[in-house]
Amino acid sequence: MTDQAVFPPAPAGNDPADLMSHPLRILVVGAEAGLRNALERWAAEADAEVAGAPDLPRAARHIAEERWDIVLAVLGDEADLSWWADALRGVEGRPHILLATPRPSMKLALGAKNSGVLDLLPLPPSRDDFLGALESVRSARTDGAVPLPPAEGHPVRPYTLVGHSPAMLEVYKQIALVAQTPVTVLIQGESGTGKELVARAIHSNGSAPGGPFVAVNCAAIPENLLESELFGHEKGAFTGAVARKIGRFQQAQDGTILLDEVADMSLALQAKILRAIQEREIERVGGAEPIKVAARVIAATNRDLRAATDAGRFRADLFYRLAVVTITLPPLSERGDDLDLLTAHFVRLFGVRHGKRITALSERAMAQLRKHSWSGNVRELGNVIERAVIGARDGTLRAEDLPEQLRREGGQGDSDRTLVTLAEAEKKHISRVLEYTRGRIGDAAKILGIHRNTLTRKIRECGL
Amino acid sequence: MNQQDGTPPLKVEQALRLVPALESLAPLRAFMVSVSRPDQQGWSSSAAYMTMGKRGVEPSALRSRLDVLLEQVSRQLAEQYEAAISVIDQCQRGRMSQAVAVLLEAGARERRAGRLSAAQAWYSVALSIAEGLPDRRPEIATLLSLGALDRHDGAFPGAARKYQRCLALAEAEGDDSGALDAVTGLGEIAAVLGNTAGARAWCTRGLRQAQAGDHRVMMGRMFRQFAILALREGDLREARIALLRARSCFHLDEDAADLARVLQTHGALHEAMPDRNAAAADYREALMWTLLDQSTPDLELSIRLSLARLHIRAEHFLDAEGEMRRAEERAIEEGIPFWLVRIYVQMGVARGKAHDPDGFVFFEQALELCRSLERTSLLEAEAYRAYGEFHEALGDAETAAACFERAARILEPLGATLEHAVDTVSPIA
Numbered sequence: 001m002t003d004q005a006v007f008p009p010a011p012a013g014n015d016p017a018d019l020m021s022h023p024l025r026i027l028v029v030g031a032e033a034g035l036r037n038a039l040e041r042w043a044a045e046a047d048a049e050v051a052g053a054p055d056l057p058r059a060a061r062h063i064a065e066e067r068w069d070i071v072l073a074v075l076g077d078e079a080d081l082s083w084w085a086d087a088l089r090g091v092e093g094r095p096h097i098l099l100a101t102p103r104p105s106m107k108l109a110l111g112a113k114n115s116g117v118l119d120l121l122p123l124p125p126s127r128d129d130f131l132g133a134l135e136s137v138r139s140a141r142t143d144g145a146v147p148l149p150p151a152e153g154h155p156v157r158p159y160t161l162v163g164h165s166p167a168m169l170e171v172y173k174q175i176a177l178v179a180q181t182p183v184t185v186l187i188q189g190e191s192g193t194g195k196e197l198v199a200r201a202i203h204s205n206g207s208a209p210g211g212p213f214v215a216v217n218c219a220a221i222p223e224n225l226l227e228s229e230l231f232g233h234e235k236g237a238f239t240g241a242v243a244r245k246i247g248r249f250q251q252a253q254d255g256t257i258l259l260d261e262v263a264d265m266s267l268a269l270q271a272k273i274l275r276a277i278q279e280r281e282i283e284r285v286g287g288a289e290p291i292k293v294a295a296r297v298i299a300a301t302n303r304d305l306r307a308a309t310d311a312g313r314f315r316a317d318l319f320y321r322l323a324v325v326t327i328t329l330p331p332l333s334e335r336g337d338d339l340d341l342l343t344a345h346f347v348r349l350f351g352v353r354h355g356k357r358i359t360a361l362s363e364r365a366m367a368q369l370r371k372h373s374w375s376g377n378v379r380e381l382g383n384v385i386e387r388a389v390i391g392a393r394d395g396t397l398r399a400e401d402l403p404e405q406l407r408r409e410g411g412q413g414d415s416d417r418t419l420v421t422l423a424e425a426e427k428k429h430i431s432r433v434l435e436y437t438r439g440r441i442g443d444a445a446k447i448l449g450i451h452r453n454t455l456t457r458k459i460r461e462c463g464l
Numbered sequence: 465m466n467q468q469d470g471t472p473p474l475k476v477e478q479a480l481r482l483v484p485a486l487e488s489l490a491p492l493r494a495f496m497v498s499v500s501r502p503d504q505q506g507w508s509s510s511a512a513y514m515t516m517g518k519r520g521v522e523p524s525a526l527r528s529r530l531d532v533l534l535e536q537v538s539r540q541l542a543e544q545y546e547a548a549i550s551v552i553d554q555c556q557r558g559r560m561s562q563a564v565a566v567l568l569e570a571g572a573r574e575r576r577a578g579r580l581s582a583a584q585a586w587y588s589v590a591l592s593i594a595e596g597l598p599d600r601r602p603e604i605a606t607l608l609s610l611g612a613l614d615r616h617d618g619a620f621p622g623a624a625r626k627y628q629r630c631l632a633l634a635e636a637e638g639d640d641s642g643a644l645d646a647v648t649g650l651g652e653i654a655a656v657l658g659n660t661a662g663a664r665a666w667c668t669r670g671l672r673q674a675q676a677g678d679h680r681v682m683m684g685r686m687f688r689q690f691a692i693l694a695l696r697e698g699d700l701r702e703a704r705i706a707l708l709r710a711r712s713c714f715h716l717d718e719d720a721a722d723l724a725r726v727l728q729t730h731g732a733l734h735e736a737m738p739d740r741n742a743a744a745a746d747y748r749e750a751l752m753w754t755l756l757d758q759s760t761p762d763l764e765l766s767i768r769l770s771l772a773r774l775h776i777r778a779e780h781f782l783d784a785e786g787e788m789r790r791a792e793e794r795a796i797e798e799g800i801p802f803w804l805v806r807i808y809v810q811m812g813v814a815r816g817k818a819h820d821p822d823g824f825v826f827f828e829q830a831l832e833l834c835r836s837l838e839r840t841s842l843l844e845a846e847a848y849r850a851y852g853e854f855h856e857a858l859g860d861a862e863t864a865a866a867c868f869e870r871a872a873r874i875l876e877p878l879g880a881t882l883e884h885a886v887d888t889v890s891p892i893a
Contacts, residue, residue, distance in 0.1 A: 222515075225825075
């Protein structure tokens with residue numbers, strides 16, 4: 001083992017058989033010679049190859065230039081794990097990270113978990129721990145591949161509406177019901193469920209599909225600019241008004257305007273929106289003449305707009321104007337087999353975008369996708385699949401191509417089925433809460449409903 | 465979310481409007497940004513457009529860390545007062561050179577904190593003392609500091625005059641180090657003004673001086689400057705040779721920041737070849753070297769933006785977004801809003817490349833920041849230029865032209881043109 005260029009080039013990775021048979025490639029970073037020799041010996045027993053890098057900068061180059069299955073990093077006491085995330089960002093064929101440290105602390109353990117580390121080992125690691133980690137990586141490679149199912153959807157340019165679960169069938173019926181009428185529609189649903197897509201579907205199936213579709217994300221635009229963005233402004237109306245601007249309402253003339261994340265608007269602007277909907281005319285910022293606009297208005301939100309109305313944060317008259325018809329989109333977790341179809345759709349979409357021909361999904365990858373809770377719904381699924389496609393090594397998208405968080409959930413799912421003692425359950429729960437509060441003991445104690453001194457004692461007792 | 469009543473936190477943009485524009489409250493405004501959190505957005509469609517102004521500020525977080533802020537303010541005031549008293553003391557004892565040194569150190573502290581007008585004030589007093597001394601070294605040091613400040617602001621003729629005077633004094637005094645710094649400054653100014661021949665001449669002179677004095681690190685820096693010039697002229701072979709020479713001048717264990725700069729320039733060379741994977745490897749290794757020299761957040765952020773630009777060119781927008789978000793987080797942690805402007809401009813460029821009209825929010829945030837910072841004319845001009853290109857790509861020729869015109873108007877009194885501005889803020893410059 002040397003510190004510099006070490007191996008013949010890694011397998012090109014187009015043939016799945018090659019991928020299965022090639023030895024695991026492990027990059028060991030920052031290890032003393034004695035430890036490296038031991039790791040090399042153990043790796044040879046497990047048909048794996050070990051190379052070394054003396055420090056993170058030179059490891060970063062090896063990681064960027066070659067494919068590795070595992071990177072084992074020896075850390076000091078004050079290691080900042082975010083730098084490892086930096087070293088791995090955008091790297092193709094994402095390697096698993098193993099950390100070895102002389103004093104594994106709770107902070108490091110939490111950081112490791114958040115950074116997608118495969119395992120945190122004591123320094124020096126034992127032969128069994130090391131070989132166990134290799135085995136878990138190797139076994140992930142050997143699961144069967146299932147061809148991607150066909151996933152034809154309904155084109156809603158520039159997107160595609162995919163899914164035929166009963167929950168989505170209801171949505172399609174509502175789209176059909178409102179599309180041909182000019183009524184204002186409020187689309188509600190969790191983040192990432194596809195509210196803009198449904199708005200586009202209403203527009204493209206409506207009476208003026210050739211008209212413009214203009215989407216405005218009300219939460220993204222700085223508050224002081226939202227009015228000028230919606231209604232336009234005259235040149236010089238305010239600092240930064242370098243030219244006359246046509247607002248989004250006017251851009252949507254004879255078409256549809258989507259007011260996305262509409263709950264995030266100030267009350268003052270809500271009054272102006274109400275006027276635009278009621279009077280069908282707007283006024284540019286700094287302008288004197290009212291301008292007639294004829295655009296269908298669709299609003300969308302991930303908040304409970306009625307609750308915001310009750311709390312006085314949203315105008316009741318505007319709420320009733322917007323919610324003439326309300327369509328509520330189901331979260332991905334309630335869409336059953338749509339997950340498989342959407343996965344197949346995204347794999348193909350991103351495969352084309354990134355020049356990868358992926359035709360199958362491994363069983364383990366599918367199981368892990370099904371196990372994930374998808375709080376970010378279809379948007380999160382799309383992100384996960386795009387990253388996985390970029391990192392995929394052959395024609396099958398595998399569990400090891402998925403983000404470490406999903407891979408870890410897969411592992412946790414198995415262990416969750418094992419019955420544990422009360423003390424073990426308590427330890428696990430405290431650890432989860434501390435992870436949630438990013439290690440803040442005071443906040444964790446509040447959530448757990450115990451005094452912070454009690455929590456501190458329990459942390460000590462549990463060895464967290 | 466407020467734990468008592470569940471109301472969402474105010475956004476930074478809202479909170480900043482509630483704090484009067486008093487100088488004494490400036491640290492609080494900066495503090496509000498540094499303790500703000502980008503949470504509550506999750507996977508919402510606006511999360512991708514999150515800017516500093518949209519982060520949440522919890523009054524409880526401000527209150528709980530108020531003592532830290534007050535301690536910082538008090539320390540800063542104490543340092544300023546101590547410096548002023550020390551200058552009086554040194555002058556009373558006739559130790560004028562030491563007085564200048566104290567003034568320069570106080571100015572440098574202000575400059576590191578981004579308070580450039582304050583830095584200028586300290587340096588100006590230093591110059592008034594140094595000009596009357598028989599020993600010219602304090603004046604050399606002061607002129608170098610003032611020249612760097614002018615260059616930062618795009619006042620190139622003023623910066624060049626200071627470096628010229630500095631060079632003349634340094635050569636007369638036999639101050640090799642001062643002469644080398646002056647030559648480096650003059651070479652950089654010539655380069656950003658597009659005077660490649662002049663820049664080469666200054667680099668050659670600097671290299672000769674460095675070799676004569678056996679200044680290993682300065683030789684490496686000069687070779688890197690040659691590489692940058694060759695890259696600008698499209699001579700990749702010469703750039704590669706110069707970079708190899710530069711690299712051989714630096715030691716891994718002593719010159720991490722210089723090594724990182726060489727690797728960053730090497731990444732730019734590989735991008736020009738074009739070899740994306742090799743460029744990515746260069747940038748990543750460069751970034752990791754900055755880990756060993758944490759005194760250089762500017763360099764770290766510059767390399768992160770190089771990496772992000774590489775991802776944008778390859779249309780790997782998720783990776784670009786990841787890199788830029790990390791840079792944003794670091795700039796906020798380090799309290800360097802100057803870099804946030806560049807980061808948001810690049811985020812806007814990425815959105816423009818993806819034909820996303822909502823990318824305008826990043827340019828608006830960048831320009832808003834420029835207006836709140838000191839001496840950012842060049843940066844503001846660059847932001848308007850990029851904003852113009854964004855509008856142009858989206859087919860809004862009228863607004864694009866207005867942005868270009870605005871950029872040119874900002875630069876006119878500085879004696880610079882748009883191309884100079886671009887070069888100046890370029891990460892390899």
